[in-house]
């Protein structure tokens with residue numbers, strides 16, 4: 206019986222993986238070959254998906270990207286058995302781990318992702334899974350939080366707030382009920398790391414949330430998942446059921462006397478529900494409007510109870526921290542940006558996907574060394590980092606290190622680690638206008654600078670590009686600047702508060718684009 | 727590029743059936759959200775007559791239920807076409823030509839966003855990121871995401887899906 210790995214994962218699926226599974230199974234049956242198709246997640250090299258891997262006596266070897274047309278050829282090349290002959294197939298990649306794309310990564314959080322059968326408890330445990338939980342059970346809540354503190358982990362959802370401090374606050378609250386809420390709304394354009402880990406190694410999130418529960422004294426968790434991820438929902442629910450069946454969730458977990466239950470809750474297509482207070486409103490079954498802070502969710506969160514709200518990647522990084530120690534995790538990265546970050550390389554990029562690496566590599570290394578430049582082969586002109594509220598950088602800033610502080614110094618933010626590349630056909634006035642439009646569409650409507658300001662912003666940008674002369678244009682630029690300052694200072698949350706960032710960065714670095722009417726350059 | 731087997735089958739609106747389907751969510755955290763999703767899954771949309779019913783089940787005013795249903799982009803208040811096509815409008819897809827693709831899809835279907843093609847097959851919606859940003863431009867049809875979509879790819883997919891409708895209706 207030969208094991209063949211074919212991802213059950215959105216990217217691979219979007220490129221026909223499900224059809225491939227059927228085709229390979231049918232062809233194997235027809236040729237009377239005994240195979241077992243294992244459904245892993247993606248290893249993160251989206252440019253190689255669908256990536257098909259075969260377990261041979263000489264190790265696991267990959268073929269990709271595989272299309273339906275390749276299937277008979279692959280069998281003709283004896284890809285199931287012989288690396289010698291199968292290796293001659295045009296899609297042969299050899300040992301996938303040895304491709305520079307993977308060899309140059311530092312995978313901690315994503316160490317298992319794409320390697321194991323995604324929802325299998327046994328596969329998970331065979332590669333270090335649940336060791337962190339066992340260690341957490343062997344120590345005290347304080348011991349867990351100390352380990353988290355030593356790791357230096359800062360929230361990966363965008364705000365980069367130290368996770369240990371948040372947990373400490375919730376742990377110190379006295380309450381009859383506390384909650385762990387996982388923010389899986391992943392609304393930022395250009396990001397998909399949450400999805401990939403939930404599809405490829407969902408049990409790491411389950412384990413991370415359970416450990417968080419032990420640390421703060423919470424026995425109930427929710428995963429607030431965006432509705433654009435229906436396959437993720439299925440996989441998560443399967444993983445949760447498997448964990449329950451194996452005694453890793455539910456009552457008296459592994460005989461410890463501790464309980465933790467987990468539920469997946471679906472959002473309904475509102476970007477603002479990624480903001481934690483809006484998310485909690487939504488989870489309570491209300492309109493997803495921002496709450497005034499204070500009180501912090503850590504003190505009065507879900508149903509008014511102390512609540513940890515953490516991003517998927519923050520929580521999925523907890524098991525490896527408890528398994529290998531906070532110090533080990535903090536051994537990656539630099540300065541105050543410790544550990545690793547799963548960067549997501551998308552947009553106009555040749556070799557796009559997920560690159561987990563310690564903080565500190567430069568944008569250029571990410572885009573040129575990993576990404577191999579643009580998909581169109583044209584020069585990189587602009588890069589948006591950190592989602593729709595992140596700054597646009599010109600190519601002259603490519604040597605900026607990916608590190609929270611370094612990025613802030615350059616006028617940007619890392620956010621959730623999304624990196625979107627544009628080639629030289631981009632019109633940056635159009636991009637700036639889109640930022641305003643997005644804010645107008647997704648504003649929760651609670652405050653005027655955001656709700657109305659964003660609509661005014663589109664109008665002003667239209668007037669700038671339509672201006673008859675420089676004088677008129679300059680006057681409108683001043684209006685735009687004033688408007689952005691108002692939005693920045695008077696908005697209740699970062700939706701209105703940060704929308705000016707991409708807008709003003711476009712003006713700052715690409716002002717010439719504002720001097721002509723919208724049209725393709 | 728044709729992972730979808732055919733259209734989802736929506737039932738005709740039936741208030742009693744809707745009530746029955748959501749009763750179990752009363753008392754659950756965010757129960758009304760779960761209920762709205764469930765109703766839409768069964769009927770394809772949420773009929774106005776559901777509002778007072780949901781209010782009673784979840785202890786909310788009719789206005790509150792209305793407020794919730796209208797806040798979220800997902801919840802539809804009118805019966806959609808047989809397939810819902812969402813075209814990603816966010817930055818990574820823009821970088822790969824989503825604006826042009828969107829225009830071409832609109833022209834091909836003869837429908838703007840929030841509209842349905844004349845044959846009743848395709849309702850067109852914008853979406854902001856499908857989480858597949860390394861394989862842009864992306865679209866989603868019902869629950870299936872498609873990556874690196876070209877207009878030709880879309881046209882052949884649309885004709886396959888339309889054929890599936892005819893076959894289903896012939897049965």
Ligand SMILES: Cc1cc2nc3c(=O)[nH]c(=O)nc-3n(C[C@H](O)[C@H](O)[C@H](O)COP(=O)(O)O)c2cc1C
Pocket residue numbers: 359360361362363364365366368388389390391392393476477478479480481482514515516517519520698699700
């Ligand atoms: C407009 C807006 C959208 C946000 N969207 C997300 C999101 O999709 N996912 C996420 O984890 N955090 C998002 N955040 C950040 C959350 O408010 C919060 O900081 C985070 O969930 C905390 O988890 P962490 O400390 O683990 O990062 C968003 C914030 C704002 C202001």
Ligand code: SF4
Pocket residue numbers: 477495647648649650651652653655656696697698699700701702
């Ligand atoms: S800034 Fe926008 S999204 Fe945030 S509270 Fe105000 S209106 Fe709502």
Ligand code: FES
Pocket residue numbers: 394395396814815816817818819820854855856857858859862864
């Ligand atoms: S921006 Fe289109 S899928 Fe992410």
